[in-house]
Amino acid sequence: xxxxxxxxxxxxxxxxxxxxxxxxxxxxxxxxxxxxxxxxxxxxxxxxxxxxxxxxxxxxxxxxxxxxxxxxxxxxxx
Numbered sequence: 651x652x653x654x655x656x657x658x659x660x661x662x663x664x665x666x667x668x669x670x671x672x673x674x675x676x677x678x679x680x681x682x683x684x685x686x687x688x689x690x691x692x693x694x695x696x697x698x699x700x701x702x703x704x705x706x707x708x709x710x711x712x713x714x715x716x717x718x719x720x721x722x723x724x725x726x727x728x
Contacts, residue, residue: 655661
């Protein structure tokens with residue numbers, strides 16, 4: 651009767667899982683790098699859009715202040 655390695659099944663399963671997981675890990679690393687690159691490209695645009703949004707909010711606040719001033723002058727002329 652041939653000798654049977656008691657760990658053969660475990661080794662076979664471990665090797666099969668490694669064969670499946672290794673390419674997936676490589677793909678994950680690749681995709682993570684692409685995400686990081688994309689973030690670096692988007693960040694300046696996002697910062698610029700935030701700055702524009704801040705400016706627009708200031709314009710709206712200035713316009714609202716002007717409207718309030720005009721309305722108050724109509725009710726309380728100097």
